[in-house]
Amino acid sequence: MILGSDHVSGRVGGVRLALALTASLLGACAADGPPPDPPGPLPSVIIENQSQYTLLELRIHDEADYLESPNMIADPLALDDHVFFYGAGNVWVTVFREKYAMGPILAFTTASPISLYRGKGYRLIVFDESFRLLSEPYVEPEAADAPIVGGGPST
Amino acid sequence: MARLCTKIALLWSLASVAPACTAQRMVAPVVPPISELPANLEEVTLAIRTFEVTNQTAADVEADGRRLLERAFVGYLAQAGTFGLISRRHDGLAGDTRILPADAVKLDVMISVAEDENRTYVFDGLFFYPFLGTLPFTPVWGTATVDARMRVTIGEEEEPPIEVQVAAPFSIILYSYYRTGPIEDAFQRAHDAVFRELSSRLVARVSSRTARRRQALAEAERLAALDPPPPPAGTSTLAALGGLGFGALYDEGMAPSTSTTTSPFASAREAGEPARSEPRATPIEARPARPLSPAPSEQLGFSTSSSNLRAGGGRELVLLEPEGFNVIDRPFVRRRPPGLLERYVGALGGVEGGMTGGVASVESRATSRGLTQTVGTGNAVSRGYRVALYKPPDRTGFFFPPIVGFLSQRIEIAGFREDVPLFVPSGSSTIPAVVTDPDTGAPVDLDEPIAYNLELESGYVGQAIGLNLVLGTEDVQLFSTLRAGINVFEVRRSYVEIFQGDVDVHTEGMSVAFFQSGSVGGQLGLAIPAIHTVIRGSVQLEMFAEFDFPDPLEFQAKVAFNQEKQVFERERVKVDAAALRTLDWHLSIGAFF
Numbered sequence A: 001m002i003l004g005s006d007h008v009s010g011r012v013g014g015v016r017l018a019l020a021l022t023a024s025l026l027g028a029c030a031a032d033g034p035p036p037d038p039p040g041p042l043p044s045v046i047i048e049n050q051s052q053y054t055l056l057e058l059r060i061h062d063e064a065d066y067l068e069s070p071n072m073i074a075d076p077l078a079l080d081d082h083v084f085f086y087g088a089g090n091v092w093v094t095v096f097r098e099k100y101a102m103g104p105i106l107a108f109t110t111a112s113p114i115s116l117y118r119g120k121g122y123r124l125i126v127f128d129e130s131f132r133l134l135s136e137p138y139v140e141p142e143a144a145d146a147p148i149v150g151g152g153p154s155t
Numbered sequence B: 001m002a003r004l005c006t007k008i009a010l011l012w013s014l015a016s017v018a019p020a021c022t023a024q025r026m027v028a029p030v031v032p033p034i035s036e037l038p039a040n041l042e043e044v045t046l047a048i049r050t051f052e053v054t055n056q057t058a059a060d061v062e063a064d065g066r067r068l069l070e071r072a073f074v075g076y077l078a079q080a081g082t083f084g085l086i087s088r089r090h091d092g093l094a095g096d097t098r099i100l101p102a103d104a105v106k107l108d109v110m111i112s113v114a115e116d117e118n119r120t121y122v123f124d125g126l127f128f129y130p131f132l133g134t135l136p137f138t139p140v141w142g143t144a145t146v147d148a149r150m151r152v153t154i155g156e157e158e159e160p161p162i163e164v165q166v167a168a169p170f171s172i173i174l175y176s177y178y179r180t181g182p183i184e185d186a187f188q189r190a191h192d193a194v195f196r197e198l199s200s201r202l203v204a205r206v207s208s209r210t211a212r213r214r215q216a217l218a219e220a221e222r223l224a225a226l227d228p229p230p231p232p233a234g235t236s237t238l239a240a241l242g243g244l245g246f247g248a249l250y251d252e253g254m255a256p257s258t259s260t261t262t263s264p265f266a267s268a269r270e271a272g273e274p275a276r277s278e279p280r281a282t283p284i285e286a287r288p289a290r291p292l293s294p295a296p297s298e299q300l301g302f303s304t305s306s307s308n309l310r311a312g313g314g315r316e317l318v319l320l321e322p323e324g325f326n327v328i329d330r331p332f333v334r335r336r337p338p339g340l341l342e343r344y345v346g347a348l349g350g351v352e353g354g355m356t357g358g359v360a361s362v363e364s365r366a367t368s369r370g371l372t373q374t375v376g377t378g379n380a381v382s383r384g385y386r387v388a389l390y391k392p393p394d395r396t397g398f399f400f401p402p403i404v405g406f407l408s409q410r411i412e413i414a415g416f417r418e419d420v421p422l423f424v425p426s427g428s429s430t431i432p433a434v435v436t437d438p439d440t441g442a443p444v445d446l447d448e449p450i451a452y453n454l455e456l457e458s459g460y461v462g463q464a465i466g467l468n469l470v471l472g473t474e475d476v477q478l479f480s481t482l483r484a485g486i487n488v489f490e491v492r493r494s495y496v497e498i499f500q501g502d503v504d505v506h507t508e509g510m511s512v513a514f515f516q517s518g519s520v521g522g523q524l525g526l527a528i529p530a531i532h533t534v535i536r537g538s539v540q541l542e543m544f545a546e547f548d549f550p551d552p553l554e555f556q557a558k559v560a561f562n563q564e565k566q567v568f569e570r571e572r573v574k575v576d577a578a579a580l581r582t583l584d585w586h587l588s589i590g591a592f593f
Helices: A005-029 B002-020 B060-062 B066-080 B122-128 B179-227 B235-242 B342-347
Strands: A042-048 A059-061 A080-086 A089-098 A105-110 A114-116 A123-126 A128-136 A148-151 B040-056 B079-086 B104-119 B137-154 B160-173 B316-319 B350-367 B371-389 B395-400 B402-414 B427-438 B451-472 B478-502 B503-528 B533-561 B566-592
Touching: A089 A123, A114 A123, A114 B179, B040 B066, B040 B179, B060 B066, B066 B079, B066 B104, B066 B179, B079 B179, B104 B179, B122 B137, B137 B179, B160 B179, B316 B350, B350 B402, B350 B533, B371 B533, B371 B566, B402 B478, B402 B533, B451 B503, B451 B533, B478 B533
Parallel strands: A042 A123, A080 A148, B040 B079, B040 B104, B160 B316
Antiparallel strands: A042 A080, A059 A089, A089 A105, A089 A114, A105 B427, A123 A128, A128 B427, B104 B137, B137 B160, B350 B371, B350 B566, B371 B402, B395 B451, B402 B451, B451 B478, B478 B503, B503 B533, B533 B566
16 A cells, blocks of 8 residues: 555645646746756665664654654565655654564664755665665656555655 | 694503502511411422413513412422422433432422402593592492312322412502502412412321321221231331331431431422421321231321311401401401491491582573573572481492482572663754653663572482492491482472462472482591491582573573664573583581491
8 A cells, every 4th residue: 555645645735736836926027037947756766675684663863863753654664575665855864673583672773864956766675773865766656566665754 | 623632642551551560479478487386397398380370461470470379389389398308300300310209299380360450440441531540539449369179199099179269458549550569569468368378278188197197007006016926127117117108217217317418408498488397207206116017997197087187278258357447348357246227227337417508500402593502590599407317338349229319409599780871863853761660650770680480300210320439448448339319210390489469379390300310429537446336528519401491481592782673682582491500519417227
């Protein structure tokens, strides 16, 4: 089930309206120069688990504190499995996993926010004690081969 | 390679030389000085027909030990009794024209020597390798045995033989492969005891016969004095007596012999031997001038009744006591009967009290990326006091005790800290993670090692082998013991507690094991039997090869670079068991009976 598609369509429509209004204003005000290109789609982010542990929770939040953010995955993310996220802006990513079998659960948060830009594609790899952000071709929501989790905090 | 060849050559040389240090066995004892008046046996002629020895060594042959031994034996005979003549080598060889009296006492002596030897083998093995003949502590102990059989023939009548067997203990504590002195001393003591016994028994036997004969003679003379017929001229009392069995008798017609050729000690005196004073060459005192008529009911001369002879058969083994500081291979005999307390406590052997302590270690190993490595370790320390039954060893030798025991060990096993480097490939952005408690957001030390609380128990039975080495005297003894054993059968219980904050998570399981554990140990102590006191120290190492966990436990291997992921990480590994070792020590003082 694709969870964030309605929200994405609504936001796209709102953006177009704003652009149209802006273009009208600019057209009315400027006697010369072409109108700016409309903004690109929300970036696609493939969140892949390459750690040695099953990820119990995934939280994406726009500030460092994750305690109030909801879990974005319904089922634990197994080894080498991945999900899709569509969102832009500066976000922090937090995953929950156990320290060892039958051991305590710990939270691993990116030490600094990751910057997601519209129209781009990314791959965020989760390792045991670190994260790695790579550039990837943009993936249309309709072409996503894995669950899509939430949307970006900003438009 | 050159060093190996040198070692082999040295070992070969040692193996060749060591047996060459062979002790002499025919070690002539020193004839003791006269301590009491020897028996008066002037009318007796002794003749040593044969003096045979068996089981000589090459050293004996080279030193002409048989001849020296025979000379010493003659000296013992001369000390035990004042014989009329002691003749050697009167065995009727061709050319031997010596004529013995018909009733001379003829002896055929057969001496056999033997030696039994015991070693620890442990120190002997070390002596050869790796110490290559330089290890001084190579105890050897045993007994030197001399077995003597002396046939006694009086006239034509063969008496029951006199048999004596004497064993003398010996021991060599240091450099036993290079020394033979203590063994030769033991043989000398044994020969001394054998010769004393042979000579004293022979003298006793001959003396009893002589006394009976003299008594009969005196009686005959008394009877003759009542109404004696005059003897024919020229008839000696000897003829009238009808040959009473001894040749060198004096009668009223014979003068005491003063010729050196018939001196009783002529045969025994050789060059170098101290000259002894001549015996009394006088007639038997109180002998009547007339010949005696033999008592009608008594056959004069030697009685063949066994009741009149000292028992010559029935070999007795005489075991001499060790002298000085020796290896003790048999317990000392009590000099006095034990009291009530000794009997009561002695049934338990003894009791001791003292300090005890120990360390335990546990280790788990796993294979990660083809390398076997230690992933979890733990240590525990214990100290305390204990009271137990104990009796020190009283003899040297091997022993094979059964093992019955129980182990209960609580110990924590944990992984180890190691920093994980952050690798940043080009064209990527690698971001480290901040680790926190998901409930509170508080920082957490991710590098804190994984740890579990273990409770390991084992009840076991097995078999051990031990070696006691007891040195000393009857009053003070130094003892040591080496022991090794294997546990044949075990019933084990494992309890694992996993740390999860306030939550108690644990697993538990039982299992059986065969030949999976063992122990080695030793003790060193001082025993003073005179005051029933023993002081000792001991150590024991127990090893349990694979103490199974009820469920596999997780640890982290060493940091390694994952080429595929392009990241440093510590691989998660699971272990099913741990090796457990315990080292215990005791220092104690006790009382024993």
